[in-house]
Amino acid sequence: MDPGMETNAKASAIFDGFTVFGAWPNRPADIRVETLTATLDRHRVTRALTICAEAIQGDGMTGNDRAMAAAAKDARLVAVPVLNPACYPFCLNELERMGQQGRRLFATFPETQEWEPDCLAFRPTVEALAALGAGLMAEATRPSTVAGLLRAVAGHDLPLILVGANYRNLGEVLAAATVHPQVYVETHLLAAVGGLERCLQVLGEERVLFGSGAPLGYFSSAFLRARFAAVTPKQMANVLYGNTAALLERLGCP
């Protein structure tokens, strides 16, 4: 393959805004934390937001503790605790517990966890996140999920990172970002020709965050797509590193 496609850490530092480790029940993939850190080594990733899969599909408390432990062992990793409103009211306890440990960025997966963003249990979660001054990463691969999330966070000063924007929901994502200045877009499924460039045109260069989904997904798919996007070097640096770092700093994340 073209040597110009080699990952080049000198060209840009990389902050991977979406990684997942642990185990995935319907996939034989090796996504152990050791595989994640090896992926970061191979591609010279500087930092990575990481989520433990067990916190998504199993016990949130155990999974979040695993993510915290992984981050404690590898300084590149920033643990993002998962909240599951289907576990209301325990999700509020988990938010408080993680908040006491300094966490200010959380994640939730309505599609995988099978709850609707309009559900009653999500409202107090959003209110508690806003009261904490936290941000939320939310899985949103479908147009209806994007719209539901926007309704849920309306009126709150809550940075919302839409994870999983893709060609099918891109129109809805762009509309959401247009009306809500706190919406950010993560890129691991933003595969289409022109999709990432369109996001930068509409959202501006500070609200698009590179994510890979590795090691559950191929790192190079998302990375090469972003690295060779038809954008300026400044935009590239912001997408690959600066925007995620700035958001964490703004949230006061450790």
Next chain:
Amino acid sequence: MPVIDIHAHYGTMPYSLERQTPQQIADLAKAFGIERTCLSSSVAIAVDMVAGNQQLAEAIQGNAALLGYVVVNPNSPEESVEEMRKYLTSPNFVGAKMHATHHGQPLDSPETMQIVKSLLRYDKPLLVHVPDSKGLVELETLAKAYASCPIILANMGNGDWPLALHIAKRATNLMLDVGGADPAADRIKHAVEQVGAHRLLFGTNTPLVHPLYALGMVRDAEIPAFDKERILHRNAAKLLRLA
């Protein structure tokens, strides 16, 4: 190594994406080492089969980097047979394309069988997009009924790729396009182990998937370099008889 993309699209799509001209498609592909791109018409798939095929024929005419699939539709079997007659004797057209998500017909219906039977005379493959696991089961029936017809499964069945691998083990004329929008990091390795690299082909699904997104999958796949070369070039060159 010149890469061959066996799965791409030409024409408008109902998403927030810009339309590419044929030259833009070829230029984007060439920028990343893809020398030949095999296109089907999005208009023919989703709107008007005859008009779309005609638009594609005009778009690829005189552009050596672009090749075509003639779109066929089991809702119009007679017209589909006629479309194949119009285009498949041309070296610009490498095969037929059927998109079951759009035509909605079972892939083992008599109409589908009629089209594939007619395709045999051209000795060119059928590229099939299957919507779900039910479609994959129907595809197995179709593939076994016409075992001498190479059938390419677009995007390896997307999220149903584990089932697609099981079916490909039983239907040996089934080949798998490893690209698409699902970047599941284990699927190419499993496909090589279970089906063999000689039956895998590189497709992008451009413009829904940027060429680099698909190339990244092959780049990261934990398989030998020789197998990557087969996937990216050799298998398609042999199947489509490209120099």
